[in-house]
Amino acid sequence: MSFAQQFPIVFNALNVGFLQTLKLFFVTLLGALPLGLLLALGEMSRDKILRALIKVLVWIIRGSPLMIQLLIVYYGPGLLASRITAEAAANNAFLAFIRSCRWSGGESGRFAAASFAFIINYACYFCEIFRGGIQGIPVGQEEAGLVLGMTGRQIFFKVKLLQMVKAILPPISNEIITLVKDTSLARIIVLEEVIWAGQAFLKGSHGISGAIWPLFFTAVYYLVANGLLTVGLAKLEKKLSYFR
């Protein structure tokens, strides 16, 4: 098959794969941004135990490879469940619960597992960025709000939030761009994202085998996506440049 014949076939397959990449990207952002904020607020709370728990979580998640986390999240529950016999589960509600915790089969189960692992992973990075952003606001801003009779809530939403958003936008942009590329790690649990789709043409997919160029070509998808993101995020940054 000539390149001209291959191209439309490959292009279509890669598009399908990239759709899955984008899905994982957006689901991760949607989950990890709010979860990261919650973790950051928890890390700054007065509750020592909560603070310690979050610190340990952040250490584990940031300290180990995302690829291993994906494997543990996807295969771990099933392996654990297989160790529990039906008789043991019948007599113990907790064991029964563990035994029932498995990802559903097929692509939807893999996508759910990947989303779970990505959201936890990115929330931990966002958490540290948010915490830095909140703590970086001079204490005088809070005090100025207080002496003007504002409530803690009003000070957070009317005074601090926008300053925080401005401060964290550059590091968050960095993470977002990294996330686009990190989604390719889900390949390890056979999520059918764009790299998987490209790689498939090596071993025969849609009647094409031994073609490596589709795998190389996947880079173009990441470049285009990150190009658009860079432009968008720079626009946002510019929008917030009216104050210092």
Next chain:
Amino acid sequence: MPILQVENIRKSFGQTLVLDDISFSMEPGEALSIIGSSGSGKTTLLRCLNFLERPDEGIIRVRDEVLLDAGKANKSDKASNQEIRRKRLHFGLVFQSFNLFPQYTALQNVTLAEELLAKEAPDWKENKTEKLKRIREHGMELLSEMGLSNRMDNYPHQLSGGQCQRVAIARALALRPDILCFDEPTSALDPELTGEVLRVIRGLAERSTTMIIVTHEMGFARDVADQVIFMDEGCICEQGDPREVFAHPKQERTKQFLARYHEN
């Protein structure tokens, strides 16, 4: 009747006693300046009055209302948070480093708190436009008094230090506090910019604004105040008519302190 009575305020940070048995009172329309070296407790005293610090002991009274009786425990429940908010509004505070909100224009800085407060009123919805207009006019009026009528729509980073501090003064005045406190209002300014801020404060004194001014500007402290307090190591060392205290200090410590200023 005094507008402010402070009785036996005591405050420690850990083992360090920062305020030791501070008592004074002020009449309405009076300006009080507080002088003393750094670390003598002047700023902590202002922060206690504005409920940014809680004294360990002592009573703060505005007119006849007891705002704080440190002997009575009333810490951190929801109701007392609301109470503290209300009590704070008796005082305004102008900070050394301005602490303007950078994302708001000069005018928005002045009107923000008043708007938030107005929104809590039960008749807010019916009279929204009317109220917002009045708050805006009040803010513009205050900024004009500060000589900033052509700067209302500028953001803090577009203003000089002196202009920022004048916006901060307008902001503190917006909620019509009974007593306006200044915490070294010119210490963060270039020498050439202190004049414009001091002029504004002097103008407020002439209109009988009740004020407490913590300052290192000795000439200003003497001229503008009706009463002066010299603090040293958390205590009030000497207190009285400024012309008296500056010309004929009684305490040895006051003499030393003032002598060092005369040298400069």
